[in-house]
Amino acid sequence: MLQDQFNRRFSYLRLSLTESCNFRCSYCLPDGNECSSRAEELTLPEIKRLVTAFALCGTRKIRLTGGEPSLRRDLCDIIATCKAVPGIEQVAMTTNGYRLKRDIQSWLDAGLDALNVSVDSLDPATFALVTGQDRLPDILEGIDLASSLGIKKLKLNTVLLRQHNAGELPDFMAFVKQRAVTLRFIELMQTGDNNAFFARQHLSGDSIKQQLLAAGWLLGVKDAHAGPAQEFFHPQHQGGIGLIMPYSKDFCADCNRLRVSSLGELYLCLFTEQHRSLRHLLAQDDPEAVRQFLQHSLLFKSSSHALAEQKTGATRHLAMIGG
Template identity: 35%
Template sequence: MDNSMAPVGELVDREKRHLNYLRVSITDRCNLRCLYCVPEGRIPKLGHDDILSYEEILRLIRIGIRLGIRKVRITGGEPLVRKGAIDLLGRLARIPELKDVSLTTNGVLLAANAQRIFDAGIRRINVSLDSLNPEKYAQITGYHQFNRVWEGIQRARKIGFAPIKINVVAMRGINDDEILDFGRLSIDHPFHIRFIEYMPIGNSRTSSTDQILTPEIQQMIATIGELIPVDNGYSDGPARRFRIAGARGEVGFISALSHHFCSHCNRLRLTADGKLRACLLSDHHEPVKEVLRNGGSDEQIAEIFRTAVRQKAARHDLCPNGFTTVKDQMQGIGG
């Protein structure tokens, strides 16, 4: 690696935000077809040569570390469908400069792999779960896999993962009747439930009419018990955290539409096909794969990181009316 790399902490944008968190999608493939992610019919898949190799991903992460990246989350698609994903997690967990390495998964393959993931050095996982009803889960995801996901969550808890965050995309008329059930789940279990506002990204089978925003969700949860604010820690994302009085776990609200958290966003995203995105909710990206594969130096690649950061907007343009959307597909961007 070039010794002329810039000092730690260089990734500061025009809004004085320090970008130290890189979300890395390692595949666009997924073993589910969720309503809000996949349109009707088939969508093109990336070919083997289109996606970054693990060595390429590791090189980019190491360059990012030299620029101040301290937190990495591995995402997809579904990351566990890619062969070698757990070995990659282990290699990342052994990089001393990284203060936090975590995984987002849909949980279908979690039970079979939880011990290996833990042994690789990962302690924090996020599991996407939009229904506690097996039949409704199948309607949302296209597959009857609820029992496998729940088994995976229980297995992860027994092994010692903490916290286990459960991500719930709240959708009106689809799973809003389960919001209280998810809230109560945090009372009886040490899970961190995250209610996520539906965001219009790509071509899907849902629309802005399905949105249910945080104020309404929070008002519903408050009927269970007093919501006590919880301070965010170093490894926390944009969720506003609460604990229901007497609960073992937490609830949190990720409010990209109703309560922009852009002013303190610290994220960059690396897509599976080698694009750096400074914002999930913008189609703008900086291509890095071509430079990487054409013999680009570490310093040339570092400059692409800097360019992505300079292009990061003050705030995204999405709003609840759905007039503005992101054209790229979610599974291609990375969850």
């Protein structure tokens, strides 16, 4: 298995399929994007070779991200290809939910195991303000449909924004009371283009954590290939609430994931200055060359990001590499 100098093992790959997105979220792409990289996105054969090499290195979970991955016309083929790779135990995806109601059945038929849907507010007006899309009712119908179809793991992602959704915790708790889904609050992260926005909107997830503990919520235990969320459960609620707090102490201590962009660049951290292209290694079926590249690259992985020092690395916006 891939391992760095701090004895962290990496069994989780976050693979971005595109930088493009059809939403204009205020914390990510408020002005939209030019979609100039679409022609250069990894092809299906390249994705197969990449995932195969990662699986041979001990990767067990793949998360397909973006941008918005459902903008890829070959998405179902990508899901099925990843699922068929020996060693891959779970194929997950993160989506803005725009095509969820229409396409969820085909995603499940292709082999999708887990789904995260971005829902930054349960108030339609606030949702539209944050995302630039008046689509909340349709997305919520898609979430209920996915649940009824029996998807194994279903989670909602909410970026904490001081001026927009910081007071919605009671509404979110009511939402998960009768639904077997987990809602995760994600602290707003500083990137290269959002300094002023970050200063206005950042809110520590610890304030939510204290409210949950006071209301009788209990911290759960992570599974082996889980991401960084602290997840809380309550005996009177079917669903759970999670917190992703990148500014908290020791956040990076149990890092288990690597990232590859839609252009074939390896990111050792979401907020690193360095990224190295491995695309040239995907021109032929040579997983050993990819393995050596990955293991050598891990020699340069830092013990932690430097967000507390306002060092955001080369990440201009989160659509570059899927958050």
